[in-house]
Amino acid sequence: MSESLDVLRDVPYSDEKDNVLRSFDLYYAPDSSPQPLICFVHGGAWRSEDKADHASLARSLASSTGFPIAIPNYRLTNSSDGANSVRHPIHSQDVLDFLSFLQSWDRLGHVVDRSKIYLIGHSCSAHMLSSIFLDSSAVTPVLVPPPQVIKAVRGIILSEGIYDIDLLLSRFPTYREWFIAPAFGDKSSYPEFSATRLGLRKGQEKNDIRWLVIHSKGDTLVDLPQTDAMYTHLLRLYSEHAPQPVMVSKVDDLVEEHDQVLRSEGYLKLISDFILQDVHRA
Incomplete structure (x- = not known):
């Protein structure tokens, strides 16, 4: 892709x-x-960050892959429309609405191939994407993606993700008051919201979605057991239902802190290589 x-x-x-x-x-x-479209969904503990914060990452991804990059915002907990008025699954529902909108948006059909989409979720948005593309319908029925969205998504990249909230709180108990209770409600535990308990959606075993689950060994805000649990869960799901390649790079390539990893060359290379290899595989 040109620099312009x-x-x-x-x-x-x-x-x-x-x-x-x-x-x-x-x-x-x-x-x-x-060209295939890459969508980066920002993190921020369900309560902060903005798409503009990741303009540099968007430009770097566009340069390294040659593909267009979309970065959505979504409604935030503690946002200006009232404290604690936005709770799960509203954040994820906004992301699903964004993905559904792309399938009917034809303004840039000459540069965006809407049938080939790669999703990147960092931190809390890894939980959001997991809640959409694994079967969370028993708890959050509004998060059922339409068939055209499922068909369009070719790969999902999860980075420094939050997947098991109770496991997270056992290691970081202050997170409960800081962002978990505002985003999910003040509960004694949150097993129903664990992405590591979600199965495949009906018929999903026939879809060709590939997963990349990565984590930096320098991350002190979300620890490696989150990624270990999610990677193990995905391996079990696909081995039981429909063996598919699941790739992971947990500690060898990344050493940066939780947010700084987004600006590292290693992170950019992992993601770009995964996407380009998948495109060429097809």
């Missing part, structure tokens, strides 16, 4: 046209032919 990128900012993906928390930015080469 066009950027569409604050594209609404809902009927709330003036709600910047329900919009996305798109980075793309204006002279490109239709």
Whole structure:
């Protein structure tokens, strides 16, 4: 991709046209032919960060892969529309609405191939993507992706993720008051929200979604047992139902702190190599 990128900012993906928390930015080469789309969903403990914070990552990914990059916002807990009014699964539902919108959005059909999408979730958004693409319907029925979204997603990359909230709180008890209770409600435990308990959606075993689960050994905010548990869970799911390649790089390549990893060359290479290898595999 050329160094010159066009950027569409604050594209609404809902009927709330003036709600910047329900919009996305798109980075793309204006002279490109239709290419797979990479979507990065930011973290921030369900309560902070903005798509603009990751403009540098978007440009780096576009340069290393040659593909357009979309970064959505979503409504946040403790956001300006009222303290604690936004709780799970609203954050994830916004991300699902964004992905569904892409399937009907034809403004940039000449540069975006909507049938080939790669998703990246960091920190809390790894939990969000897992809740959408594994079967959480018994707890959160609004998070059922339409068939065209399932079919379009080719790969899901989970980075420094939160998957098992009770396990997280056993190691970081202060997180309960800081962001877990505001986002999920004040409960004694949260087993129903554990991504490591979710199965495959009906018919999903026939889909060709590949997973990359990574974690930096320098991360002190979310520890490695989260990723160990999720990787083990995915291996078990697919080995029982439909063997598929699941890749992981847990500690060997990344040494940065939780957020700093997003700016590292190692992180960029892991993600870019995974996506490019999958595109060429197809």
